[in-house]
Amino acid sequence: MTDIPWLTLAIALPALGALGVALTPVERAEQAKRAAFAVSVAVLALLGVMAARFDTSAAGLQFEEVHPWIPRFGVSYAVGVDGIALLLILMSAALVPLVILAAWRENDDAPDRGKGYFALILALEAMIVGVFAATDVFLFYVFFEAMLIPVYFMIGRYGRGEQRRRAAITFLLYSLAGGLLMLVAVIGVYVYGGTFLWSDLVSGGALAELDPTVLRWLFLGFFIAFAIKAPMWPLHSWLPTAAGSSRPGTAVLLVGVLDKVGTYGMLRYCLELFPSAAAWFVWPAVALSLVSIVYGAILAIGQSDMLRLIAFTSVSHFGFITLGIFAMTTQGHSGAALYMVNHGFATGALFLIVGFLIARRDSSLIADYQGVQKAAPVLAGTFLVAGLAGLSLPGLAPFVSEFLVFIGAYMFNPVPAVIAAVGVVLAALYILWMYQRTMTGPLPERLSGLADLDRRELGAIAPLVALIILFGVYPQPMLDAVEPSVQRTMEQLDATDPAPAVGGTGPTAGGQEGASE
Amino acid sequence: MISATQAAPGAALAAPVITDSPPAIDYWLLAPMLVVFAAGVLAVLAEAFVPRPRRRPVQLLLALGGVLAAFVLTLAQAFTLPEGEAGTTLALGAVAVDRPALFLQGTILVLAFISLLLIAERHGGEDAFAAQAAAVPGSEEEREHVLAGSEHTEVYPLVLFAVLGMLLFPAANDFLTLFVALEVMSLPLYLLCGIARRRRLFSQEAAVKYFLLGAFSSAFFLFGIALVYGYAGSVNFARVDEAVQAGGAEIFQGGNGEPLLLLGIGLVAVGLLFKVGAVPFHNWKPDVYQGAPTPITALMASCTLVAAFGALLRVFFTAFGGSVESWRPMLWVVAILTMVVAAIVAVTQRDIKRLLAYSSVVHAGFVLTAVVAADSAGLAGAMFYLAAYGFTTIGAFAVVTLVRTHENGAEAGDLEQWAGLGRTSPVLAGALSLFLLAFAGIPLTSGFIGKFAVFEAALAAGAAPLVVVGVLSSAVTAFFYVRIIVLMYFSEPAEKGGPRVVPAGLLTGSVISIGVAATFLLGVYPTPVLDHLIPAPGGGTDAEVAATADGFTR
Structure with missing residues (x-):
């Protein structure tokens, strides 16, 4: 399509930036940070130009690059994006400069004055672009696993509190265990499918003709890894610990972006590579999603730490996303894809604002704050908007996606949709109650000097709030981008969908027929 | 080969034919081994005739030059090996020259060269070896030797002889040559293990343990060879293979020789698995790795492992290739035990060298x-795994040689003493972190590609449960590798101000740099090695078909 290797540039630029920042002497940490910010903005600009050239009417992959890498194992360096991947990459690229801006002073007292943290952020950005853009299963796996290392250091070395080492190890071991199971499945895909190229695997018949039992095992290998990443109940327990011990900037990238790799993987790999096995697993996956929705919400209500609270709300939100994915309807998939993006913005905003509070009073405990809105009205105001986005208030971006997920789920089967609705009610409870306890009420003496947002902080949060409102009112561009990919997935699912073999899948087939019309 | 099935056993029994003409030996193909041997012999002479002050440079020159020359010769042979042919055997079928042998020998030579750099390194004028190994530890005599600055330059010829054994081990094409190679490789190593400069009693204990257990395993191995000879009527791998295909030598025409073969396979496997360090024959590894001078540990952990696996592969693929169904279940059990037991035991280790030893068992x-x-x-x-692992493990042990308990102290074995290394020496800690991540199999390191290669082969051969056990024990091993990284980076240094790091000299520095470069390059772009050095897989996963297309000569 074009001679400019956009995606490779978008991977290489932050990677080189990370190297440059890491090699800058400590005395020039301030310049290094500025350079990091400039690089992240440049990446966003680069991807913005690329997105403008994206053809929203085409269903296939665009900006494809395929080069042989390890021919012995059939591995290629293959990147390309469809609408969903493009949106997620753009969302990540938009969040990174804001995180850098918000985290400017976070690690000033570290021996390297925070420049190592910024180098890690850029390294992570390179891998995030890579993981979403990879169209070779092996390459995807490489980025998927390599991503853990920067995050591990971001939590363990630059995190907060006494628990951070334990949190970093828990995070790494959980993810590694899941990743290694996926490695077995990745090898299995190659052994049985004969190639690693995603587009060949999807269009070719090698995988589809396999024994269903083998397919189900392969599906499970991918699914467990993604369920840990997403995270889904009962594999979620690393997330609140990790988020609670992170700097808020890390938490934004961890929850807002990295965990999306899990849901993206389910959509891209679990469903499209193993459509028949996915159909077989619909009900277990839906059930786990529902448990995640309700369980995450209930636990969020009980949290006393804001970072942990937001992490638990995310467990609930990821339940909605997986529900949308496994409802296997067009609306469900569109909703899930949009949800991934919107959740990144809304949760990102919440984490950043909590980060501003931490920067002021060095605490993320709800009990340490009260009446903040009197001292810092702008901070409280943005917090309210972000919070309302978190509970999917109509007019704000997440509403559109949640609504679509509900339609999709209802078409699939009304019962899960009704149960999921409980999550919406609970969401209002945990968000508003947190807001009430921290922002409203009389301002205690110890918080009287609390400063409002300064210009840097405003610069970090204002774009997010603007995006939340923009996509709440006008979600059409995102829907247009997602539409062809969703159609393709649906065709893929129907094309190889076996006749309902198990009693429980009767409604599944019904739902899919409804969707494909 | 088909016609030989009837003729060979009889011919093999009547083998000793007396002729006037000596057997023709292709000295060109034997040259790498001969060069190392000659260097070793010259080094012994140098020990006798070169004046003491000039010994070290002469020995170094001989050792490094010999290994380098052998490597160049190996390369030359690899390039002149005819395309499309497996290779050839020489010296009456005693030694095989084929692609796997050349690749493994080349790997051993490179790794031995790097290990020699580490062996030659001196910190503050002291190398890693005892000033006078014959002096009683702690005695006045020892003190005198230390003060006089004595050193054991015999180390270099010993290493050369060990390397000679390692070169022969994966190339040996009959069981007797294999046994000779095993002993040539092991005897110098027993000695080298016992002459550490510090903690000498510990080192001597390690040497005694290694020697006793090694002698036991050699006895098993020899007995196994005897049984196999009884079954097949020959010690030559090709003859054994024919006998296995035919159901035994002529006297076993009814197929009633099977128990003899199975016992033979089992006992030979004991000997080989001992050298490899697989559970349940792994107990020597932690003690020996910990007690031996660290540069020697690096040599054993890399070169010996490559050589031992080379021999194991050749024996099981060529000699016992026909009875794959009878030894495969045994290796299944051994592999699972090795991965699970070693990974779990390693979690409890507190000494870095013991930990790396158990890690080496898991990798086996x-x-x-x-x-x-x-x-x-x-x-x-x-083969790829062994090469990748060799570079990484030498690098890791090179780092171990630099971290000391205190100024001029012994190596800091206890992991607690490593706390805060990431703050005091970020580069060294970074290098070790890369090695540990490679051990853990994180992508973009050589360890990942290696793991992928072996698991892919196993899964394609239908050993899915084995692969699942493999990845799960990988996850367990990741725990203790990561724990070291945590200690180095996230922990505060201990009261005394944390570990003391000896500045890396040129030699150790280059060893670590080579380790880092190899670990990274083989992880990011392994294609040159995979495509050009390692024989391409023949078609099919069927053992019968593939056994003739694996690159081994017969």
Whole structure:
């Protein structure tokens, strides 16, 4: 399509930036940070130009690059994006400069004055672009696993509190265990499918003709890894610990972006590579999603730490996303894809604002704050908007996606949709109650000097709030981008969908027929 | 080969034919081994005739030059090996020259060269070896020797002889040559293990343990050879293979020789698995790795492992290739035990060298999964894994030589003493972190590609449960590798101000740099090695078909 290797540039630029920042002497940490910010903005600009050239009417992959890498194992360096991947990459690229801006002073007292943290952020950005853009299963796996290392250091070395080492190890071991199971499945895909190229695997018949039992095992290998990443109940327990011990900037990238790799993987790999096995697993996956929705919400209500609270709300939100994915309807998939993006913005905003509070009073405990809105009205105001986005208030971006997920789920089967609705009610409870306890009420003496947002902080949060409102009112561009990919997935699912073999899948087939019309 | 099935056993029994003409030996193909041997002999003479002050440079020159020359010769042979042919055997079929042998020998020579750099390194004028090994530890005599600055330059000829054994071990094409190679390789190593400069009693204890256990395993091995000879009527791998295909030598025409073969395979396997360090024959490894001078540990952990696996692969693929169904279940059990037991025991280790020893046992288990595959993909995977692991492990032990308990102190074995290394020496800690991540199999390191290669071979051969056990024990091993990284980076240095780091000299520095470069390059772009050095897999996963297309000559 074009001679400019956009995606490779978008991977290489932050990677080189990370190297440059890491090699800058400590005395020039301030310049290094500025350079990091400039690089992240440049990446966003680069991807913005690329997105403008994206053809929203085409269903296939665009900006494809395929080069042989390890021919012995059939591995290629293959990147390309469809609408969903493009949106997620753009969302990540938009969040990174804001995180850098918000985290400017976070690690000033570290021996390297925070420049190592910024180098890690850029390294992570390179891998995030890579993981979403990879169209070779092996390459995807490489980025998927390599991503853990920067995050591990971001939590363990630059995190907060006494628990951070334990949190970093828990995070790494959980993810590694899941990743290694996926490695077995990745090898299995190659052994049985004969190639690693995603587009060949999807269009070719090698995988589809396999024994269903083998397919189900392969599906499970991918699914467990993604369920840990997403995270889904009962594999979620690393997330609140990790988020609670992170700097808020890390938490934004961890929850807002990295965990999306899990849901993206389910959509891209679990469903499209193993459509028949996915159909077989619909009900277990839906059930786990529902448990995640309700369980995450209930636990969020009980949290006393804001970072942990937001992490638990995310467990609930990821339940909605997986529900949308496994409802296997067009609306469900569109909703899930949009949800991934919107959740990144809304949760990102919440984490950043909590980060501003931490920067002021060095605490993320709800009990340490009260009446903040009197001292810092702008901070409280943005917090309210972000919070309302978190509970999917109509007019704000997440509403559109949640609504679509509900339609999709209802078409699939009304019962899960009704149960999921409980999550919406609970969401209002945990968000508003947190807001009430921290922002409203009389301002205690110890918080009287609390400063409002300064210009840097405003610069970090204002774009997010603007995006939340923009996509709440006008979600059409995102829907247009997602539409062809969703159609393709649906065709893929129907094309190889076996006749309902198990009693429980009767409604599944019904739902899919409804969707494909 | 088909016609030989009837003729060979009889011919083999009547082998000693008396002729006037000596057997023709292709000295060109034997040259790498002969060069190392000659260097070793010259080094012994140098020890006798060169004046003491000039010995070290002369020995260094001989050792490094010999290994380098052998490597160049190996390369030359690899390039002149005719395309499309497996290779050839020489010296009456005693030694095989084929692609796997050349690749493994080349790997051993490179790794031995790097280890020699580490062996030659001196910190503050002291190398890693006792000033006078014959002096009683702690005695006045020892003190005198230390003050006089004595050193054991015999180390270099010993290493050269060990390397000679290692070169012969994976190339040996009959059981007697194999046994000779095993002993040539092991005897110098027993000695080298016992002459550490510090903690000498510990080192001597390690040497005694290694020697006793090694002698036991050699006895098993020899007995196994005797049984196999009884079954097949020959010690030559090709003859044994024919006998196995035919159901035994002529006297066993009814197929009633099977128990003899199975016992023979079992006992030979004991000897080989001992050298590899697979559970349940792994107990020597932690003690020996910990007690031996660290540069020697690096030599053993890399070169010996490559050589031992090379021999194991050749024996099981060529000599016992026909009875793959009878030894595969045994290796299944050994591989699973090795991966699981070693990974779990390693978690409790507090000493860095013991930990690396157990880690080496786990990695042996990973390579065994490729042996279980018993096809050309398995062979290729195992060879790549060994090469990748060798570079990484030498690098890791090189780092160990630099971290000391206090100024001029012994190496800091206890992991607690490593706390805060990431703050005091970020570069060194970074290098070790890369090695540990490679051990853990994180992508973009050589360890990942290696793991992928062996697991891919095993899965393609239908050993899915083995692969699942493999990845789960990988996850367990990741725990203790990561714990070291945590200690180095996230922990505060201990009261006394944390570990003391000896500045890396030129030699150790280059060892670590080579380790880092190899670990990274083989992880990011392994294609040159995979495509050009390792024989391409023949078609099919069927052991019968693939066994003839794996690159081994017969």
